[in-house]
Amino acid sequence: MPIRHIARRLAAVAGGIRLAAGRRAPALAALACAAAAGLLPGAPAHAAQVKFGFLELGRDARYDEEKTYFRSLSRPLGRPVAGAEVALRESRFVGQAVGAEFALERAQADDAKGLVEQIGKLHAAGVRFFLIDAPGAVVAQVAQAVRGRELLLFNVSAADDALRQEQCQPNLLHTIPNHAMQADAMAQYLVSRKWRTVLLLEGPLPDDKLVAAAFENAARRFGLKIADKRAFLLSNDPRQRDQGNVGLLTAGPDYDAVFVADTDGEFARSVPYRTVRPRPVVGSEGLVAEAWHWAWERHGAPQLNSRLEKQASRRMASPDWAAWIAVKAVVEAVVRTNGGDFRTLAKYIGGDEITIDGFKGNRLGFRPWDGQLRQPVLLATHNAVIERAPIQGFLHQTNNMDTLGFDRRDSRCKF
Known part of the structure; x- marks a missing residue:
C-alpha cells in the first residue's frame, strides 16, 4: 500500500475514529500499531520536525481564579494549551507514517511587545505555526507586528469581530467563533422557536458592548425585534443599586426572551428565574452559543472530551477545542501535502481542498476572505447541548455555515 494511503488512514485514527466505524476500526488500529513499531514500509528513517508555538499572557484576566465562583457559561474553564497538547498526542502515529515529528513550545509574556519578541526567538528556532491565546487587542497588535514574516498565527480565544473585519491580517487565522457567529446562531434559534421579541441587557465593559452590538446586528439580519435595550451595573454604591436589580430591569414591555451581554458573568448568573415574566434567558447565561461544550455527544465528541479531561483534569471548553x-x-x-514546505502548507490550510474533522458533523475549512474557520455553533445550557446551528431552514447559496458570521458580501477585510 502506498505510504500516502496509509497516512490518510492514520489521519482518521488520529482524528478520533468512532466505534461505529465497524469493520474498518480494527484494521486502522492495526495500522496505527504498525506505525508505532516502525513496521510500515517506506517510512522515513529520520523525521522532520513541525514545531508549534503557543503564545499567552502571563497575567490574563480571563483566567483570573478569583472569579471562578461566579464563572458564567460563556467564560473559559482554563488555559487552552491543553487542547493543543491533546492534538499533538493524537498526531503521533500520523507523524510516524509521514516522517514528521510534531512539537510544541509554550511561551508567555506580559504584553503584545513581549509576545512579538517570543515569536522572534521561536521563529529563529524553526517555529512557523503559532497559536495565540490573548485578548483581541493584543492579537491585533501581534499580528500586525509580524506581518510579512514566514509564519502563520491561529487565534484560539479572541472573539472580537474587528479581528475578522478592519483589523484582519493575511497571516492570522481564527479557530474560535467570533461574536457575529455566536449572535447569528442564537438569533436563528430564537426565530426557530418563534421567540421574536427580545429584551437586551447590556453590561458596562467594552466586551459587553461588542457582544450586544453583534446581537443587535443579528436581530436585524434575522428579523428579531429588540423590545428594549437596558444597561445594568453592579455596584456597592447605594445610589446605583437599582441598575443591578433584575426585577426592575426586566419590567415593562412584553418580550419572548432576555438576552444578557455580560462577559464578566457576575450579573448574568443572577438573571435566570428572577425576570418579572417567566421567560428564557440567553446570551451569557441560560442558553449560550459556543464552539464546544463538554455535553456534546455526537460525532466522536465523548472520546475527545475524555482525552481533554485526562490531560487537564477539567472539562473541555471552546478555547480548548x-x-x-x-x-x-x-x-x-x-x-x-506529504510534508511540504511552509508555503505549501499555508496555501493548503487556507485553500478549498482542506477537510478538517472537528467532531461537529461538518467538513471544516477557513473562509478565504477573513481567515475565520467555518464551523457549526453549539447552543447549550450548563449541562446539555440543545441545538446545533446553522439550524435547519436557514440556507445559503454555497455553504449553510456561512449563515453564521460575516459572509463574503458582509466582509470589510482587506488583505
Whole structure:
C-alpha cells in the first residue's frame, strides 16, 4: 500500500475514529500499531520536525481564579494549551507514517511587545505555526507586528469581530467563533422557536458592548425585534443599586426572551428565574452559543472530551477545542501535502481542498476572505447541548455555515 494511503488512514485514527466505524476500526488500529513499531514500509528513517508555538499572557484576566465562583457559561474553564497538547498526542502515529515529528513550545509574556519578541526567538528556532491565546487587542497588535514574516498565527480565544473585519491580517487565522457567529446562531434559534421579541441587557465593559452590538446586528439580519435595550451595573454604591436589580430591569414591555451581554458573568448568573415574566434567558447565561461544550455527544465528541479531561483534569471548553483544531489543521496539511514546505502548507490550510474533522458533523475549512474557520455553533445550557446551528431552514447559496458570521458580501477585510 502506498505510504500516502496509509497516512490518510492514520489521519482518521488520529482524528478520533468512532466505534461505529465497524469493520474498518480494527484494521486502522492495526495500522496505527504498525506505525508505532516502525513496521510500515517506506517510512522515513529520520523525521522532520513541525514545531508549534503557543503564545499567552502571563497575567490574563480571563483566567483570573478569583472569579471562578461566579464563572458564567460563556467564560473559559482554563488555559487552552491543553487542547493543543491533546492534538499533538493524537498526531503521533500520523507523524510516524509521514516522517514528521510534531512539537510544541509554550511561551508567555506580559504584553503584545513581549509576545512579538517570543515569536522572534521561536521563529529563529524553526517555529512557523503559532497559536495565540490573548485578548483581541493584543492579537491585533501581534499580528500586525509580524506581518510579512514566514509564519502563520491561529487565534484560539479572541472573539472580537474587528479581528475578522478592519483589523484582519493575511497571516492570522481564527479557530474560535467570533461574536457575529455566536449572535447569528442564537438569533436563528430564537426565530426557530418563534421567540421574536427580545429584551437586551447590556453590561458596562467594552466586551459587553461588542457582544450586544453583534446581537443587535443579528436581530436585524434575522428579523428579531429588540423590545428594549437596558444597561445594568453592579455596584456597592447605594445610589446605583437599582441598575443591578433584575426585577426592575426586566419590567415593562412584553418580550419572548432576555438576552444578557455580560462577559464578566457576575450579573448574568443572577438573571435566570428572577425576570418579572417567566421567560428564557440567553446570551451569557441560560442558553449560550459556543464552539464546544463538554455535553456534546455526537460525532466522536465523548472520546475527545475524555482525552481533554485526562490531560487537564477539567472539562473541555471552546478555547480548548479551538487550540485542538488549529493543531489538527496543520497536521492535516502535512499529511495531504506529504510534508511540504511552509508555503505549501499555508496555501493548503487556507485553500478549498482542506477537510478538517472537528467532531461537529461538518467538513471544516477557513473562509478565504477573513481567515475565520467555518464551523457549526453549539447552543447549550450548563449541562446539555440543545441545538446545533446553522439550524435547519436557514440556507445559503454555497455553504449553510456561512449563515453564521460575516459572509463574503458582509466582509470589510482587506488583505
